[in-house]
Amino acid sequence: MPHTSRHPAEGRIRAVVLALALAGATACAINPVSGKRQVSLLSEAEELAIGQQQDAEIRREMGVYDDPDLQRYVNEIGHELARRSHRPNLPWSFTIVDSPAINAFALPGGYIYLTRGLMAYLDDESELAGVIGHEIGHVTARHAAQAYTRQAQANIGLTILSIFVPSTAPFTDLGATGLSVLFLKHGREQELEADRLGVEYGSGAGYDPAGVPRFLTTLARVSALSERGVPNWLSTHPDPGSRVAKAEPVAGKFVSDEAKRVNRDQYLDRIRGLLYGDSPKDGIVRGSEFLHPLLRIGVTFPEGWELTNTPQAVMAQEPGTEHFMVLQEVEQPATLRGQQTRSIGDVAVAAMRRAGYRVVDGSMQRINGNDAHVGVYRGEAKGTGKVLMRAAHIAIGRQLYVVAGFAPEPAFAGVDREIKPAVETFRHLTAQEASRIQPNRIDFYTVRQGDSWQSIAARQGKGYVKATTLAIMNDRDVSTQPAPGDRVKIVVAG
Ligand SMILES: [Zn+2]
Numbered sequence: 001m002p003h004t005s006r007h008p009a010e011g012r013i014r015a016v017v018l019a020l021a022l023a024g025a026t027a028c029a030i031n032p033v034s035g036k037r038q039v040s041l042l043s044e045a046e047e048l049a050i051g052q053q054q055d056a057e058i059r060r061e062m063g064v065y066d067d068p069d070l071q072r073y074v075n076e077i078g079h080e081l082a083r084r085s086h087r088p089n090l091p092w093s094f095t096i097v098d099s100p101a102i103n104a105f106a107l108p109g110g111y112i113y114l115t116r117g118l119m120a121y122l123d124d125e126s127e128l129a130g131v132i133g134h135e136i137g138h139v140t141a142r143h144a145a146q147a148y149t150r151q152a153q154a155n156i157g158l159t160i161l162s163i164f165v166p167s168t169a170p171f172t173d174l175g176a177t178g179l180s181v182l183f184l185k186h187g188r189e190q191e192l193e194a195d196r197l198g199v200e201y202g203s204g205a206g207y208d209p210a211g212v213p214r215f216l217t218t219l220a221r222v223s224a225l226s227e228r229g230v231p232n233w234l235s236t237h238p239d240p241g242s243r244v245a246k247a248e249p250v251a252g253k254f255v256s257d258e259a260k261r262v263n264r265d266q267y268l269d270r271i272r273g274l275l276y277g278d279s280p281k282d283g284i285v286r287g288s289e290f291l292h293p294l295l296r297i298g299v300t301f302p303e304g305w306e307l308t309n310t311p312q313a314v315m316a317q318e319p320g321t322e323h324f325m326v327l328q329e330v331e332q333p334a335t336l337r338g339q340q341t342r343s344i345g346d347v348a349v350a351a352m353r354r355a356g357y358r359v360v361d362g363s364m365q366r367i368n369g370n371d372a373h374v375g376v377y378r379g380e381a382k383g384t385g386k387v388l389m390r391a392a393h394i395a396i397g398r399q400l401y402v403v404a405g406f407a408p409e410p411a412f413a414g415v416d417r418e419i420k421p422a423v424e425t426f427r428h429l430t431a432q433e434a435s436r437i438q439p440n441r442i443d444f445y446t447v448r449q450g451d452s453w454q455s456i457a458a459r460q461g462k463g464y465v466k467a468t469t470l471a472i473m474n475d476r477d478v479s480t481q482p483a484p485g486d487r488v489k490i491v492v493a494g
Helices: 010-023 044-062 068-083 116-121 125-140 143-153 188-204 211-225 240-253 264-271 344-354 409-423 431-435 453-460 467-473
Strands: 027-030 037-040 093-097 104-107 111-115 284-286 289-292 297-300 306-309 314-317 324-329 358-367 370-381 385-396 399-408 440-446 487-493
Touching: 044 093, 044 104, 044 111, 068 093, 068 125, 068 188, 068 264, 093 116, 104 125, 111 116, 111 125, 116 211, 116 467, 125 143, 125 188, 125 211, 125 264, 143 188, 188 211, 188 240, 211 240, 211 467, 264 487, 284 306, 324 409, 344 358, 344 370, 344 385, 344 399, 358 385, 385 409, 399 409, 453 467, 453 487, 467 487
Parallel strands: 093 111
Antiparallel strands: 027 037, 104 111, 284 289, 289 297, 306 314, 314 324, 324 399, 358 370, 370 385, 385 399, 440 487
């Protein structure tokens, strides 16, 4: 859940593609990697124009991670690799974006992004070089440019995918986001080609080529774990397991005396204090609680439900069921803002009707001292079918929030015994409570005799990080315990 509301850029992106399609200038360009001629709608100048425009969008939507030293470090390694690539003269840039997801992506024209979530899972510089090299490979082999071409030729515009759209999402505007470019999927062959180029560029700059298969192994472990439905490198880069098998022999070919740099300690020293998980500006999940220090709101979801915090909403799901809760800001049409005559009830019913929900029952109430309209609604949730929903629309100042829970009609009465009290936990935090909410950060720990991933995770307390995740962050499977004296990453508060 963001601090400020966003403006979907769908229109602008479509406009670019349309303009290119209308220009009709199907150019033929030489692919810099293969050396073959290739039909492409994009000239290098067009690649740069699209990259530049989308770069501004990404910086605005995701935000740049606030650590100039770390940014400079990644940028230096990136340029070292790009200089040795097939397109050394592009205006390359390398940016860490402020997202907890594990992702890396590239725009046409040489714009490369790594998320801070990915930085926490990398374990040394050779893995970092491998990921950067892979993304450089997508640009030098013109994969992104080709993806644009395919989409434009199919005349479907760019598919707008949201950061996280559960199939059961009851609110239509959950799907609106401008970040379509991130989720352009590359084909399997293109992924393997990028892996190969990642090995080539990384080892060219002196890095141990084994970093590539090693980090693909980490991704395969994350994939097997798939704790949360947050899209990351896995959804845009499918099947990491089989890529390990393909990348290992390639890496073997590039092993040389010149390509030996791993630089684990150097890398770890750079990421000390790295923000891990939710950022305070998006609100923080702690167990079954969601706290937003800037909006100063808090909700306690039912015990045991799994929470997912996305830029559009906070979702909670009872594991293995179709029982959901959602918390989000309500977009109020500009014409309604400041109109004293519209009651919260009117706004609530109108918003629910726009989402396809009819009122069964509703009344004005106070929830922890705030004006609220609490209603029960009937409607259809994509993927779940007919559902009943309890939704409270709650006003804090000029802002309106909705906290709702829903389940298939026959199950609703039973589930509502958990939903109703959870809805009623919605509260406005005091300034003091808000100031105590601290994000999680990466720190280090030297393993002692008798320690295990389980005992190290348990020391941090509930709601931080699971033993399995801790092991994966440290390049191991949870069944392989760390040895005394090992320096391992841990997650701490503050
Ligand atoms: Zn890729």
